[in-house]
Amino acid sequence: MALMDFIKKQFIDIIQWTEDDTDTMAWRFPMAEFEIQHGASLTVRESQVAVFVNEGQIADVFGPGMYKLTTQTLPVLTYLKNWDKLFESPFKSDVYFFSTRQKLDRKWGTPNPVTIRDKDFGMVRLRAFGIYAFHLTDPKAFHTTISGTLESYTSEQLEGQLRNTIVGHISDIFGESGVPFIDMAGNQDEFGKALKAKLDPMFQQYGLSLDSLNVQNISLPEELQAMLDKRIGVNMMGGMQAYTQFQTAEAIPLAAKNEGGLAGLGAGVGVGFGVGQQVAASMAQSLNPAPAPAAVSPAPTPAPAATPVSADEIVATIEKLHGLVGKGMLSQAEFDAKKAELLKKLG
Secondary structure, X not given: OHHHHHHHOOEEEEEOOOOOOOOEEEEEOOOOOOEEEEEEEEEEOOOEEEEEEEOOEEEEEEOOXXXXXXXXXXXXXXXXXXXXXXXXXXXXXXXXXXXXXXXXXXXXXOOOOEEEEEXXXXXXXXXXXXXEEEEEOOHHHHHHHHHOOOOEEEHHHHHHHHHHHHHHHHHHHHHHHOOOHHHHHHHHHHHHHHHHHHHHHHHHHOOEEEEEEEEEEEEOOHHHHHHHXXXXXXXXXXXXXXXXXXXXXXXXHHHOOOOOHHHHOOOOOOOOHHHHHHHHHHHHHHHOOOOOOOOOOOOOOOOOOOOOOOHHHHHHHHHHHHHHHHOOOOOHHHHHHHHHHHHHOOO
């Protein structure tokens, strides 16, 4: 009966893995009820590692090469089985193959802005994204901590954990660097190196090596970026006073295009005397800039007469004020008072 059982057994004499995709990191050789023939051939290709697991214990690890499986090539497994050196028999063991190829162009990014304290802007929220690459270096650690007894394990199953770990360290790196946001674009390479140094121990714990990590972009959310762009524009124009003059000059022609123009001034319009005075003064200043002061101040002289304002400028000012009233910024009484004053100047 024992002889018949032995004859019915099916034996495996070639063990190998031909990878058919780029994502599988661990693959269990299909054993079913088969047993490995003593003297069978094991082929481990470049970028692969084979691991024999016997009764839940990792017995032997094989790097790239071709092996004849005997008591000489399986010393640890031989010890676990207590084989005599002269005893040759089929044996049953789980065989796992692991891919050690680099996993390239893996994406990471912050799904939500990360809040940090910035030297220039106070509390700000930042976004960041980039790429990283890794490969498997320790099949024992990977088998015991990640893949286990699964038939196969892919990089896609692992990447969610890796991405979240990377993002979890972003706020620490930003906070520890002390670099203002405005200077971060020129320090992305340093950020990537610092972030990689923080993540290396975690990857090693999983039996992996983090080969590279790059920060491709650091940015503000759209609403904060718009505010920064406006601030940059003000600085480029020479400060807040120059920016205000520019805004006034831009607004006056637009007032002339308001529906109804000067003819519609009487319909539900109110304007403030003070606001109108400021608009006229700003317009006059932009049209007739004051000369630079002399190096030596002369004796006090009477103030020069106010620069005359043309009829076209008065009409344009009224139309501008009309537009402000339409926006509900001034009352009817205020507009009527200012309009009467300006119309008197028309003679």
